[in-house]
Amino acid sequence: MKSLQVELGERSYPIHIGADLLGQADWLTPYIRGRQVAVVTNETVAPLYLQPLLNSLKDFKTTPIILPDGEAHKNWQTLQLIFDALLEQRHDRRTTLIALGGGVIGDMTGFAAACYQRGVDFIQIPTTLLSQVDSSVGGKTGINHPLGKNMIGAFYQPQAVLIDTKTLNTLPPRELSAGLAEVIKYGLICDAPFLDWLERNMSALLSLDNQALTEAIYRSCAAKARIVGADEKESGVRATLNLGHTFGHAIETHMGYGQWLHGEAVAAGTVMALDLSQRLGWISAADQQRAIHLLQAAQLPVVPPVQMTAADFMQHMALDKKVLDGQLRLVLLQALGEAIVTADYAPAALNDTLNAPYTQG
Amino acid sequence: MKSLQVELGERSYPIHIGADLLGQADWLTPYIRGRQVAVVTNETVAPLYLQPLLNSLKDFKTTPIILPDGEAHKNWQTLQLIFDALLEQRHDRRTTLIALGGGVIGDMTGFAAACYQRGVDFIQIPTTLLSQVDSSVGGKTGINHPLGKNMIGAFYQPQAVLIDTKTLNTLPPRELSAGLAEVIKYGLICDAPFLDWLERNMSALLSLDNQALTEAIYRSCAAKARIVGADEKESGVRATLNLGHTFGHAIETHMGYGQWLHGEAVAAGTVMALDLSQRLGWISAADQQRAIHLLQAAQLPVVPPVQMTAADFMQHMALDKKVLDGQLRLVLLQALGEAIVTADYAPAALNDTLNAPYTQG
Known part of the structure; x- marks a missing residue:
């Protein structure tokens, strides 16, 4: 408790x-x-x-x-x-x-x-x-x-x-995993030591150990509470909570609400944000792989739907709430545990991410 | 300006x-x-x-x-x-x-x-x-x-x-009068001197004199701004702005939205609130008549719809937002220019007001 x-x-x-x-x-x-x-x-x-x-x-x-x-x-x-x-x-x-x-x-x-x-x-x-x-x-x-x-x-x-x-x-196991996508997100955006803890405790979480669950939920809520407390109306740092969500919302909208669980779409979207962050030279390929492995350990999808094209993504993302005066801002990682919200990235890099040949594992 | x-x-x-x-x-x-x-x-x-x-x-x-x-x-x-x-x-x-x-x-x-x-x-x-x-x-x-x-x-x-x-x-003249019902309300609930001003300037307002309108609107907005500034979320004094509105909403709902203009319903509702205030001995019959004459000078109805029974009013008022845990609170006058919100009135007096033989003028 x-x-x-x-x-x-x-x-x-x-x-x-x-x-x-x-x-x-x-x-x-x-x-x-x-x-x-x-x-x-x-x-x-x-x-x-x-x-x-x-x-x-x-x-x-x-x-x-x-x-x-x-x-x-x-x-x-x-x-x-x-x-x-x-x-x-x-x-x-x-x-x-x-x-x-x-x-x-x-x-x-x-x-x-x-x-x-x-x-x-x-x-x-x-x-x-x-x-x-x-x-x-x-x-x-x-x-x-x-x-x-x-x-x-x-x-x-x-x-x-x-x-x-x-x-x-x-809770169906698929929904438990979907929740773990957001838990992992907190580690990625603002709490790198939590990633270590998650790597050690993923099997306890998946087997519904109450103590592990209480700790993971507490640490996730505390991370979110810190961020929301600093920025209730999402004018700044709060937007980092949307890591993977801009891509993820595009997946949910395109596939039809309810086909992909929110957390599943966020997991695949997070992998896309990691891919772009790595292309920009902000995180290493090893960081990227480590995050992907953690998402996989949580039994989450790590590739976007095969039928979605770059154009599909761009069309859905143009309506995202993070578009300000026509500019698409994205949540990206400068390191594991350190997210930023930025429109300052090469459009070509985003294009490469949308066209990347994602493969499972 | x-x-x-x-x-x-x-x-x-x-x-x-x-x-x-x-x-x-x-x-x-x-x-x-x-x-x-x-x-x-x-x-x-x-x-x-x-x-x-x-x-x-x-x-x-x-x-x-x-x-x-x-x-x-x-x-x-x-x-x-x-x-x-x-x-x-x-x-x-x-x-x-x-x-x-x-x-x-x-x-x-x-x-x-x-x-x-x-x-x-x-x-x-x-x-x-x-x-x-x-x-x-x-x-x-x-x-x-x-x-x-x-x-x-x-x-x-x-x-x-x-x-x-x-x-x-x-603006159609009927809607101008409906607006004047709310203007007069500010005098009744919190600005007795404004009632004097309105008695002197009612004809200038009805003939759309810009200077008189600017003054009346300014004074009304200032009154409302004072009250709202003290109680933004309507936990206390702000509810006095609803003088005549509990009865008035019942009239609007019963007659069907759009049949009576809001201000017309408020005018008749205000007369009912004045009637109850006078029955409780809080304002004099002369005060009551003075307010009724001002509403009439603004070409407003001062009697509720003849077909509405006391039971009709009670049924509609039970859903009013000023009902708290089952008690119907009403805005009443303790004097001209001095409104209170209260559930502390004799139910018999409310019943008398709902059954009063209202007559025009």
Whole structure:
């Protein structure tokens, strides 16, 4: 059991991490202001964890809201189901929304909380490794638009985040690996010693050792909290968290939401960012190989989809939120553990990366 | 020409008020950060004021977005038209949205700016008296939900507000009066001397005297800016701005959006709040009559719709955002110029007010 505080002035909040936190009312009720609570979850998570959570909320008027599962449903139509339920059950502006599920549930519930009556409280209980180490920290909420991922949303902070490592017992192995892509990312962008730790502990993580998971999640959240605390609205260093994401979003959009898991797309995108960084002479071929091996140890894809051309990538990347006044900025590595955001690279090098003959391993 | 500053720390912004401001680039361009601008307006306003505005934006890449007119379109479907246009024209997160129109355009454009790529800049150019004195100040943005008005939204501040009193020349007289309902409200809740001024200047305002309009708008915005500055998120005194609005929203919802203008519903709702305040012994019958006469001088309705029953009002008001944990709080007057928000009133008195035999004049 470990805790940390995300420091954001009056919007600061705690993250509690450990085995069997879910369903312990004492970890939850101090963060609920009113008497109304809506628990937003999905059809996959509800049968597993909704009832234990509702049991710990016996003193409140609770409204369970069960959404369809998957990134394909991260849109306005699904968001509207949350608003419909809140209004039908007459939730007022002192209500608290609890997100019980993965990143999609967290992003949508957070955005619903940001917008419902112009802002109500919410609490995150992320149940996937990806959401535990990524979307539960930093206040990014939102939905997809047919023309782009996460294009509609808000920066909105929760009252608290509860992470129960036991919820990973029911997570499909492919999704566990997808979460590890983001864990590895923290090592690559800002914590080189963490890469050593990951190389030593990857098998413990894959076998769901609670102590190893708690440590990896804690260290990931702490890295993200440091970065977000320094740059809440993503005007500078926060953008380094998007290592691999510009390429990765292009893969997700091109293949259709839900075909590649987010973390899988980020893993392949990270390899592309490493490739470009190496072509620019910023990291060595050995660094590049070491990172690729770590991603492979986590059972992640390390090559982009074979059918995607350089032109496909360029078309999707032109809509990326990191485009400023027409210039495509990318997150690249100057060394393992040291990322920068820059538009100052040779276009020819990017072109070479997009056309590189990627091969597995 | 008068200016004031809305003081909200790092979210502070100026309001410039005067005749012929529209189309003078110098009032606009200092508040635009990037090279992209989207002007959001509607089918009624576009033929009148869009071209002069675009002429003053020649140095920018501009995207005009023309929406259908009216409160009935203040919904997600219309909001989506803004996002579609922004994404199709590849607006990035340094774009600026300009709201050119009344309150509906301002509320939707502000909410679109709050949500697009999790927040971009916006500027308000309100063209109705109501939006000039009310929705352009304070950062309330949002859309309606089938189950309630303004239920989905955000608190989001503009970079600047430009108010051109000449735009009122094309405003239908009924809408001018609706705006005056909010002007009178400021006198009633926090500025008794302004009531004297309004009694003396009502005919100048109705005949669109630019100097009188500038003064009335300035004084209204200053009152609202004082209140919002003290309570940005509406946890306390800001709720007094809703004098007449709880009853008024019930009228708008019951009659169907767009049948009664917002200001008309607020005027009748204000009379109901005055009636309840007088029944509680807080204001005199003479105070009540004086306020009613001022609303009548502004050519506003002073009785609720004859077909609405007490039960109709109670049903709609139960969903009001000022309901906290089941208690209906109302804005009432303790004296002319002195409003409070309270749930501490005899339910029987509210019942009497809802059943009162209102008669015109």
